[in-house]
Amino acid sequence: MAPQTGELVSEVTAIRGMRDILPEEALRWQFLERTVAAVLAAYGYGEIRLPVVEKTALFKRSIGEITDIVEKEMYTFDDRNGDSMTLRPEGTAGCVRAAIQQGILSTPQRLWYMGPMFRYERPQKGRQRQFHQTGVEAFGVATPDMDAELILLCARLWRRLGLTDCVELQINSIGNARARKAYRDALVDYLQAHADALDADSQRRLHSNPLRILDSKSAETQAILDGGPTLEEFLDEEADTDFARLCELLNAAGVAYTVNQRLVRGLDYYNKTVFEWVTDKLGAQGTVCAGGRYDGLVQQLGGKSTPAVGFAMGMERLVLLLAEQGAVAEAATVDVYVVAVGADAEVMALVATERIREENPQLRIMQHMGGGSFKSQMKKADKSGARVALIWGENEVAAHAVTVKSLREGTVEGPAQSTVPLIELDSTLCALIAS
Numbered sequence: 001m002a003p004q005t006g007e008l009v010s011e012v013t014a015i016r017g018m019r020d021i022l023p024e025e026a027l028r029w030q031f032l033e034r035t036v037a038a039v040l041a042a043y044g045y046g047e048i049r050l051p052v053v054e055k056t057a058l059f060k061r062s063i064g065e066i067t068d069i070v071e072k073e074m075y076t077f078d079d080r081n082g083d084s085m086t087l088r089p090e091g092t093a094g095c096v097r098a099a100i101q102q103g104i105l106s107t108p109q110r111l112w113y114m115g116p117m118f119r120y121e122r123p124q125k126g127r128q129r130q131f132h133q134t135g136v137e138a139f140g141v142a143t144p145d146m147d148a149e150l151i152l153l154c155a156r157l158w159r160r161l162g163l164t165d166c167v168e169l170q171i172n173s174i175g176n177a178r179a180r181k182a183y184r185d186a187l188v189d190y191l192q193a194h195a196d197a198l199d200a201d202s203q204r205r206l207h208s209n210p211l212r213i214l215d216s217k218s219a220e221t222q223a224i225l226d227g228g229p230t231l232e233e234f235l236d237e238e239a240d241t242d243f244a245r246l247c248e249l250l251n252a253a254g255v256a257y258t259v260n261q262r263l264v265r266g267l268d269y270y271n272k273t274v275f276e277w278v279t280d281k282l283g284a285q286g287t288v289c290a291g292g293r294y295d296g297l298v299q300q301l302g303g304k305s306t307p308a309v310g311f312a313m314g315m316e317r318l319v320l321l322l323a324e325q326g327a328v329a330e331a332a333t334v335d336v337y338v339v340a341v342g343a344d345a346e347v348m349a350l351v352a353t354e355r356i357r358e359e360n361p362q363l364r365i366m367q368h369m370g371g372g373s374f375k376s377q378m379k380k381a382d383k384s385g386a387r388v389a390l391i392w393g394e395n396e397v398a399a400h401a402v403t404v405k406s407l408r409e410g411t412v413e414g415p416a417q418s419t420v421p422l423i424e425l426d427s428t429l430c431a432l433i434a435s
């Protein structure tokens, strides 16, 4: 079919990697967002709403200067005053900033937020430049029971979404900064001897961010890593004890996991527990949820030392998974379509429809606008997906009545139609819709 509105002027098309979500897909988003909010409420988490733009320095200080995000993925610009601003690439930095600035960290805080994030990346399935995350952050608890709660919360969410069978939990401990530094040095020493055999990305990272080499997708690089030092050997006793306790809690709660010693996460602020929920249903973009402990970040941004742990879910990837699982039934947009032919009929229909909405707030009613013949309006009614049409024409106006027509095919008696006095409309409607 030729586009009815003609072709968009190329100068004003949407920005690459930034998508429109049309109403049908939005139903899936609403289901996901509702379920997420309900599960978070069940654990006593409170929603925090944060700005989409923050000072650039906030992200440099928290995420780290030598990370993919800060080095090459941020949307950074000077505002009219010449101050450097950045569209948030993730939510933790802003959440920590707000928690310190608003002075809400004197007692443990369980917070969540949902919204768009921006990263200049190569767009592909499950990877966009404007994407959405739900972030969850728990402040003020240093013990691994908090880490376990967050993981259990995720597991409950997957159950409610019907996704349990397509996601898998991976966990690891990356210890404290000292352990990581010692490990980093040992790893660089070892890899330098094999530098020529590493993939190009890993060669570059050898000097900038060597821990990221553990993430490499190259089989050759992974084989070289097999012979190298492991992070586990460098962990301090506290990290070991906490990790063992986390495993114990997950075992007791019946949550399955695998320990992935190469899981390090790409942001500087993590320590101790890190975890990811991954799926094999979305190709290369397999991580749907990722997080970990970041005990040093609050202090690093100027707050009083406060332990913290959190995670972020990629909403696009979860919506894709839901679609893959056929999780949300296609829902019609409306229950009732209102047809009115003639100026007087339009007035009566408008007034009656408003009254019906008043008395039946749960009913979804779409009234035809813009006039047209009975036939063309009925076509729209059929297309709308509504189960019932309410019809006003000359005869209905004269009799102060309305024709109620079932649009449902395949019922035993076939489509029903009856003309009823306006005052009887509500009960007729309810009976029809319930049938």
Ligand code: ATP
Pocket (backbone or CB within 6 Å): 090, 119, 121, 126, 127, 128, 129, 130, 131, 132, 133, 266, 285, 286, 287, 288, 289, 290, 291, 312, 313, 314, 315, 316, 317
């Ligand atoms: P990846 O390795 O896929 O780039 P990441 O480590 O950069 O992920 P995080 O910063 O941990 O991702 O963000 C948490 C989650 O947000 C990811 O697991 C993913 O589900 C989602 N996510 C991250 N970047 C994007 C993006 N560009 N488009 C869509 N979802 C994204």
Ligand code: MG
Pocket (backbone or CB within 6 Å): 068
């Ligand atoms: Mg990334």
